[in-house]
Amino acid sequence: MDVTHILIILLVGALATYFSGDKWAPKVALLFGLAAFAGSICLLSQYNLANEINYVTLWIAKPKIYFALHADGLALAMLLLTTALTPIIIFSSFGNTYKNSKAFYALILFMTFAMAGTFLASDGILYYIFWELSLIPIYFIALIWGNGDAEERKKAVVKFFIYTLAGSLFMLVAFIYLYQKTGSFLIRELSQTDLSATEQFWIFLAFFLAYAIKIPLIPFHTWQAEVYQKAPTVGTMLLSGIMLKMGLYSVIRWQLPIAPMAAKEFMYVFIGLGIAGVIYGSIVALRQKDLKKLLAYSSLAHVGLIAAGAYTLTLDGLRGAVLQMIAHGFVVVGLFFVAEIIFRRYETRAIAEMGGIRAQSPKFTSMFMILVLASVALPSTFNFIGEFTVLYSLSQVNIWYAILGGTTIILGAYYMLKMFQHVMLGETNARIFADVTFNEGLTLVIIIAVLFFFGLYPKPIIDLITPSLENILTQVNRFN
Template sequence: MNVSLILIILLVGAFATYLAGDKLASKVALLFSIASLGFSIVLLNQYNLGENINFINQWINQPNVSFALNADGLAIAMLLLTTALTPIIIYSSFRNEYKNAKSFYALILFMAFAMCGTFLAADGLLYYIFWELALIPIYFIALIWGNGDVEERKKAVVKFFIYTLAGSLFMLVAFIYLYQKAGSFLIQDLYNLNLTASEQLWIFLAFFLAYAIKIPIIPFHTWQANVYQKAPTVGTMLLSGIMLKMGLYSVIRWQLPIAPLAAKEYMYIFIGLGIAGVIYGSIVALRQRDLKKLLAYSSLAHVGLIAAGSYTLTIDGLRGAVLQMIAHGFVVVGLFFASEIIYRRYETRVIAEMGGIRSQAVKFASLFMILVLASVALPTTFNFVGEFTVLYSLSQINVWFAVLGGTTIILGAYYMLKMYQHVMLGETNTKPFADVTFNEATTLVIIVAVLFFFGMYPKPITDLITPSLENIITQINRIN
């Protein structure tokens, strides 16, 4: 089986979902998303058996562009994250009613298609096309099916679109320049270039603008909280659970190996920006009154730590960053879904208007508590493995980086537990709160099971990603 089949399933699924009509759209979308997960698992098995699952075919002769897909361990890990979270996100939305549901669910599958393509692409121009394609469906999902004041929503979504598009144009210019030097967009040809220190700096900065906006890293984060708040919860899950990982993945796959001299020269600056995001996101989260915005700034703090780990240029830093990407994907989707469950009952996201939920919904309170503890990296949860590895890598560079980066655990524990206290404990809200339905419980239990399983046994993932990361470290340390 070749890796392009995953993309075909998702793309065909998007069209089939649209043609199925509004009544069947959610079920057809779920079916195709589960099929893509199944084929991803088959792909993983073939990779472990040593079979060739890559795909390359000449696409455009002039310029020299190939439809090249590279399924190494790192790409497969991100592919599995995308194809595992997509059916969870679709299934979690079953209790919601959407106007023009066929378009809504078709856009979700099309976005999954574009994100998988971004993770698999091994040609610079093909990668850029998938990168930009992923922006289109989330723009419409947030704009049409978002919540809150229409004008404010439009303003937030358009700002997000312009920011990310503008940053991506710098990346496109960098690829065009690299093509002029290599005569090809293939990633290995770009890796093999002997660029001067000055050239690498400009290439590094061009990539950084695109990735810093997408992740986001401060000071390029100003779009994030408003879009997370205004988008429908499904859109927020897609953004925080998967889409921001495109930027983090790309730092490791494209930016660092192509411009290693610049990465080494300015390592401390970019680690500092990541850690600044940790501190800033945590402090701002402390002051939030809206549950969704609190979770948005919490996510900003966590991805700041992941970015800092990536820029350490060590095998531990890269491995910890990838582990934390996957762990963060599951926990943040779980937390945003929990906020959606509360909104379904109370029709508010204002923390002060909540309270006493635990006395009425013990199952939900227990599952929510597990997600909160996983978010603050409680040992035995998946997040602990990733955060501990990243902090260890930071300590290898400078112990103060680890100390400052560790504030995400301390401050995170404070604002997340304080939030839980206000939302779940205290005086009971006047509205009754029904406990989780089968659909809601199933979604949360699957997420919690993943967090505990890989928290206690991360070896399958570390074994999968380590060879690819070692190759990237070798490329970073090559003689220029």
């Protein structure tokens, strides 16, 4: 199977969904989402047979820009995450009714197309185009189908759009400067460019501004909680489950190999920023009264730890970061879906207005509890593998980084279990909480199964990503 087929499936799927009409749009979108996931599995089988998965053709002659795609183990892992979560997210939305649903589901597939392209692109300008394309659908999804007051929602979404677009422009300037030095935008050429320490610092900083906003890292996080809260739950799932991984992936794929001297010189600064995000996100989450906002700040804490692991410049750090990216993608989608299930019945996200759900829906309570425990890295869950590996890598740099980074487990356990207590336990709420439907239960079971399977047997993912990460570290250490 050609690597371009995944992108074609998603792009054609977006068009087919739009023209299928409102009635059939959800089912058509789910069909193409599943087809894209099946295509990713086919690519994985080719990769396991040691077949090169590349597509390179000259796109624009001057400046020389290639339509270049490359699927190594790292890119395949992120592609599989993207195409696995997309049908889950689409299926989870079947309990909602959306006005102009054909446009809504078409935008979901188009966003998936752009995110998949970002993970696969190996030409800087093509990567930048996919990176920016992913902004368009989430802007409209959050603006048109979002929650709350229209003016507040517009303000939050526009802020997010401007922040992200402005940060990305610095990355574009960096690519243009690198082209002047090499005459190429291809990653393999850029990562071999002989740059001075000063040049590497500015290139590194330009990339950092783009990625720190997207991830987000503090102090570039101010857009996140409001957008997560105002966006429809499907949009929040896409943002937290997949889109923020674009920034974390790009740190490893683009930033570290192109500017390794700057990464080493300022390693402690960026690890510190990641750990600061862990502590800040956890403390702010403790004070939240809105369920979606609490989960948003919890996500901020987790991605801060992932970024800290990536900036250790060790194999364990990079491997732990990628494992935690994938684990976080599934658990955060599951948690936001739980919030949506509760909202469908109570029409509120205020934690104080919930309670007593356990007495009415013990099955839902059990599944929610499993996701909470996975979020706080209970051993045997996927999150434990990623967080333990990241904390181990931080201890290799400095034991205090590991101790401070470990607060995400302690504080996370406190605010997540406290939230669970208020939402699910206590006196029975006066309002009836109907038990989960088949579709809702199936979605949660699939997510929980993934978290347990790879929590007990992470070897397939470790074997997939390790060779790519070793190659990246070789490029990072080329100046030693």
